[in-house]
Every structure is written in C-alpha cells, then in structure tokens.
Amino acid sequence: MVLDPHRWLELRRFRSLYEVGAMSLREIAKETGLNRRTVSKYLTGQAPVAPPKREPGTQPRQRVVDEVAPLIDAMLRSEILLKASVIHERLVQEYALAINYQRVRIYLQEARPRIAEELGITPGELAGLHRRFEVVPGAQAQVDWGDEGQVLAHVGIPKVYSFHMTLSYSRDLFCCFTTSQDLASFFDCHRRAFTHFGGAPMTIVYDRTKTVVRRHVAPGEAVPLHPEAVAFAGHYDFDIDVLAAYRPQGKGRVERQVLIVRDHVLAGRAFSSIEEMDAAFAAWVPLRRAKVHGTHGEIIGHRAVRDHMALRPLPKTPYVVAQRHLRHVGKDCLVAFDANLYSVPARKVRPRQLVEIRATKSQVTLHSAVPGASGETLLAAHPRAVGRGARIVDESHWDGLPTGAGRRTTTGDGPPPRRDQPLGPEAGSLQALLNRAAAASVEVGRRPLSVYDELTGTRPFTTNRVTKEPS
Template identity: 70%
Template sequence: MGALDEQRWLDVRRFRALHAAGASVSEIARATGLNWRTVKKYLAGDAGVSPPKPTRRSTGQVIDAFAHVVDAWLRAELLLKGTVIHERLVQQYGFTGNYQRVKLYLQQARPRIAAELGIAPDQLAGLHRRFEVVPGAQAQVDWGDEGGILAHVGIPKVYSFHMVLSYSRDPFCCFTTSQDLASFWGCHRRAFAHFGGVPAAVVYDRTKTVVRRHVAPGEAVPLHPEAVAFAGHYDFDIDVLAAYRPTGKGRVERQVTIVRDHVLAGRGFSSLAELDAAFLAWVPQRHARTHRTHGEVIGVRAARDHAALRPIPARPYVIADRHLRHVGKDCLVAYAGNLYSVPARRVRHRQLVEIRASAATIAIHATVPDTEGNTLLATHQRAVGRGARVVDDTHWDGLPDGHTRAVTTTDPAGHGATGRRRPGHETARGPLQALLTRAAAAQITVEARPLSVYDQIAQASPFTNHTTKDVTRE
C-alpha cells in the first residue's frame, strides 16, 4: 500500500462515525476517492480490521544485478544451498540484501536452470539423533569420498578426513589420496594440532583402520593393534559404534555435507594444498555462526572446548603400514601400484624386504640386519596415485648401463681375411664414415684373372669331360 492508499484508509476510519450517523456509502466513497465496494467492505468490518498489507516489491529489483552470478553457480551445482549462495554473494560481491531475497530468487531460478540442464533437483532430507556432552569430552571422525575432484591434474581419487568436537561443533577437515592406516592416523595428528589438544574420546564407525575384524552384535569389538597403540600414546578412548548406527556420530556426518556445500561445491581446485587452504579460509566464517542446536556462537563455544582438551604429547606417534615384498631383477619393489628402488649392492633378486609406509614416505628395510645392525635400505617420498616409478640413480651404481655397447660396419681391428692389416686402412670413426664405407666386404681386394685360366681349369677336369661325352652320344 502506498502513502495515498494509507491516507485513504485513514479517511475511511475517520468517516466511520459519519456512516454510523447516517452517511451513505456513496457519500463516503466520493469523499475518500475510493470505490464504493472498498468502502463498504471496510466499513462493514469491526474497528480492529487492519489496512491492506503493502504489496512486496519484486525481488528481481534487488538481486537482479547478481542474477547472472547465481545462475552460473546453479549451472555448476544445481543443489547449491541458498545460505551458501547468500554467504558467497556477501563475501565476494558485496551483496547487501538479506537471505530472503536470495531464497525468493532461487524459487524461480532453480526450476528454470534445471529445465535448461534437463534434470530435476532432488529434495533430500535426513534425520539424526542429537545429544550434548561436556567440553573436551568427545570428538567424532568420518571419511568423505570426494571422487575425481582433482582428476584433471592426474589424481584419480580424493578423500576428505573430518573430525568434529561434539560440544562446540568446531570442525576440522583435510584431504588425502588414500584411506590407509598411515594416512588415517596421520590426519588425526593434524586434527589434534588444529584444535590444540586431544579429546577424551573419539567416536568411529567400524572402519578397518580401527577394527581388526567384525563380530556379532553384542560382542566386544577387537581393535586394530596400531589403533590401540596410537590411542594409548595420545591418551584418548576409542568408542566404536554399533553396526548400522550412523546417527551415533551425526555431528560429523552433517559436517561432511556442510564442507561439500560451503567449501567444495561449484569451485575448481588443482592440488590437495588448495583444498586444505580453502577449508582453513572458511573456518572463521563457520566460527562466526550461531549454531541452531546449542544456540551459541560456534567460535565462543569452541574456546571452552579447546581449553578442556588434553595436551598433545611432545613426541608424535608415527604410524607405519607394514608389508612384505620381493625385490625384482631391476632392483625395484612394488607397493600400492608404484615402484621404488633399492640399492643394487645390498640386495639380490627375489629377496624379501619389509615396506613401512607412512602418509608421506616409503621406507624399505631388510628383514635381516647387516653387520652393523642396520636394516634400512632406502627411503622415498610416497608417490601420488598409481603407475609411478620412484628411483634413486645411485641405487643402480655398478649395474651395466650400456655405455660399452657399439656397432660398426667395418672390421674394428682393420685386418683383412688373412688377419694382416691392410695398408692405408682406417677404422670407421663415425656414422658418416660408416655410411661412406658401406660394408666390410667393400674393403676386400679381389684378384683379377684372365678368362683363359678358367678355360684351362674346365678342360683339365675329368668330371666335366665325362659329362660332355654322355651328352654327345645322346
């Protein structure tokens, strides 16, 4: 309703008393400039009837300048959340409108973009159980599969490791190319350093890096020896959920989705370092938000959570995934689809060696120590992906490298068929000289004989004469 309509509404209220005194609807309508039906409608109501609600201005007038940006994001990720879009518009483009403006625009933009792409957006919803703990008491851990987000740079698979403090919902995330034992516990060390301490307990599902084997419901779960050693070193308890109970760690399950929506969706990256940096840049925004469950600012609540964490040991516990492998004829050892070299002078073909794989390095040890008690043969940086060959050139010292191999089209010694050196003969000195010489047969001296010599040989041969006589008789 505009200012004129508001004034006319006040006139209707002012003339209500006149209507009660006997003034007709037509007279009041002429006095206020309103339609007689409108006057009749509001005069027929009681005194508590409010004026008509003002008409909303089109949201396109506010967000229209950013429509092309939002449409581009929707084409890259159709299900990108409205809160994320509003957050990025404010941070990157200085958008001054509120979230409702973005939400109303998305109601008409999302179906339009979906029709352009030929797909329909899925509306997904899930339920999870919530509970509260005291500060520093618990963290939850889970993996996320980010697929081929870095496939364009030769990294076929990327995984996200997530740890969330249960009291404050303070998140940590890092990205790896493997979910093996060394990478899993290496991510724990990074999470503890990020939080500045160790929680009293960590909740896991039945992953093979924590559980040695699966058992029937109700039985005690046998833990992996490395998990027991790691938890003992950092002084925290391992809490393994029952089978098919993802709601037991709903905080971290939700965090995986939040990181994908706010950090990864609609963006491109070229390395693991860029992925980690994008998460760390987003953390302050997460800390500034008020959580809908506990109703406090996450960063404020996280400060109490961090203060209650246990201290990190001065000496880190390094997990090494150990495997036995055979040495090949080329002094290479295969592990996880890649090849690593070992010193040729210290190994033999088919020798059994032990590989100790950490998240960053590959250490190769002999199963039997040498005279000085050492077992380490080689250490390499761990290769990313599969099909790589990591070789230290010094490991092949002493092996034939082909530098003595040579070929020639002439007699290397410069001798003829009799073994004596021919005068004026020179050994070929290069490809051009060999091309001009053509072949060793070209250097052999052939004796020139008159044809009469061959006639004499033919007449002196009794076998030849006997054959001639037979032919004459016939």
C-alpha cells in the first residue's frame, strides 16, 4: 500500500509517540484508520522515509481536528502558552466535542508556532514571563483565598481558609480566617478588609471564583458576574476586574502575600480558635509594615499611608450579602439548608410549601413567597449553625401540634379505671365486656355446618370422590 502525502505526514507525527512507548501500533492504526501492517511498515523503517508524491488533482483527506481548528486557534490567540490538556478539556466540556487528545496535541505542534508568529512573539522565549504593571495609590487591590487545612481539627473545625486582600501600590495587606468560602463569608471578609484599610480601592482583581463569576465562558467572551457581587461593588463604588483563565500572574502580589502570612503567622504555632488566628495576624501587621519592600524599595507602612489616603470613603451603612435559596417545608415544620435544619411556625406554613432562605454569615432568615395580610414575609430568624447536622428549633413554632401527652396503654388485667361520673344500670355487663379476663371467659356456642345447610336449603359440600369399582 502506497500512502498519499497527507496520510504519510499524519502518520509521521506519531513516530515520536511510538518510539517513547506512548502509543502502540494498534492505537496508531485506530487513530489513523490505516492497517496495522502499514503502520508498522512506515514506523519501523521498512518503508522509505521520503514521502510519496501525491498525484496531481487529488485532494488531501479531511482530518477531524480540522473542523475545530479555528476554535483552537482562537484559544491560542488569547493565551499562546495554553496547554494541550486544557484545550482538549474545554473542547469536551464546554463545546461537547468528541475529539481525541492526541489529535489536539499533534495539531498544536503546528498551530502554536504559526499563531506565535502571527502575534509577533516566540513562545519558547516567553514561557513563564509576564508583563509588570504599576498603579497609583488607591487604584487597585487584589483578592485571593488560601487553604490552611486542618489546623483546627483538634477543636472540631474540619477546614480553615484564609482570605487575603493586598493593596497593589503599597503591598499593604489584610488577612482573616474563616471556615467557609461561601458568598456571605466572602463579602463579609471584604467589609473587614475595607475597615482595616480605612476605605475601598477603585478596582479589585479576582480570579474566576464562583462567588464573583456566575458561569464560565469561552475565551474572548464577556464574563457574566454574580448579581450579589455586582450589587456589593456598586454599594462600595469599586470596579470588578476578572482575570483570564489560568493567569495567576495577574494577581501575583496577593499570591505572594498568602505564602508570607503562612510562613510568618501560622508556621510553628498552635491555635484553638479562629479568633486566635486573627489576633496573631493583627499582632504581626506592625512588623510587616516596618519592613522595606524589595520591589518598590520603600517602607511598606510609609507607602501605605499614601495608599490609604487615596482610598474611597466607606458608605454609612454596610451592604449585607445574603445567599438566597428556595427550600420545601417538611412535615415536621423543619427546612433543610447547608446540611442543617431550621424550624418555621406550624400555623403559618403547610407541608411541601416553598420558602425562601436568606443566609448571611451569622444568621438564617426564612421568608414566605407570598406576603401576609400585613405585607410581611418573614417567617423565622435563627442564628446560623456551625458545621453540619445541627437542628435549630424554636419550640414555640410547634404550638398547636399534637404532643402525644394523652396517649395511654393497658393490658386490661387490672381493675377498670375509676370514673367521677356514675354509670347506669347496664354498667355491670359493660364493665365485664371491657375487662379482658371476663370477656375471655364468655362461652361461645358451637354448631355443626349441617345446621346451616338445612337452614339455607343448600346441598352440603363434600370432598369425598366416588370412584367406580372395576367389574
């Protein structure tokens, strides 16, 4: 079999994978659609290495990857160093395309240099490099999470996270610790950071966390923001800046602060509560501000003064972010939220009714979907449970429900219960019937079934079969 030039070039791309053992001859034959003997012939050196000449007028065979080539090229134009595994993952998950990873990898060997030349850059020389930027005082802050693991597992807290905000101009930092990364905790940490700095920056840089981004989109498309994040930013008058995917260099200043806090505040110490961890950071802040920063060459505290003075003033009333969810009411007047149960008044709800849950960091309120006669929707308010499996119940919510206090049982062997009201003349026979022992002693008459057959005039039923004697 003589291969056409296109199929020969495609088969030659698999040579390096075959030589290092990444793919077998059978797998290559399946990918290329060629016979296994043909693949072995061209990859083991039995066939000439020069490509056969294509006959004039013939068209190269269409590859599967050619159909998604424009999409892959667009991804490379947004990020030239995007990995083949990331591109393949996005094609499968976001675009529901069934394409082999090796085909994407082989295509990138040709496409990446071409796109880099088109953009005027050299990927090999720019690997691991990024553009440095400088900002004016009060212009920008960066936010990130840190996972501190099980530092409080000995007191029953399974996971602890650290929230970090760093002012980009001075590198002045804020950190607090929490047990959750949910929406309410995330923006509660923002309010604490603004209080720490004395104002809000003009812009805050985030990665694509679910508390800021409503859903992920393809490269080049506008990122849809979470409604609560937009409302919070509007209340404190700052802009949201979301980084491109897989670009942590865009907030490297706060990324570095996560490691610094971990080394200087947490390393080698034991804590028994979140409050102790927050106090340890607050005690370390003056030491940090007294140091000369290696990048801008100034004392962090002196530069932070200019940064703080340029921040925007805080509004008089804080914005309280609440998670909103719809849940059904159980028959026990309990509503499940975040693996915990909260009670609602039995007189105001019905089983399977939908109620709205509004949860902040410290409180959970339950609201009716339809306002009452007074226009109020609030059904109940509870402190938010810590952990999972808790049941927060207000006993007054169960008023009017059966308590089971009137239920009694008896064996019937003892004397009948005394009553205040005297019974009539038939009390003797009635009490005898109610008494189990007396009822058991009543004799019941027994009659043969033939008596009932005579009364009804029916022929008695018999199971005796009449058999004919042999003659």
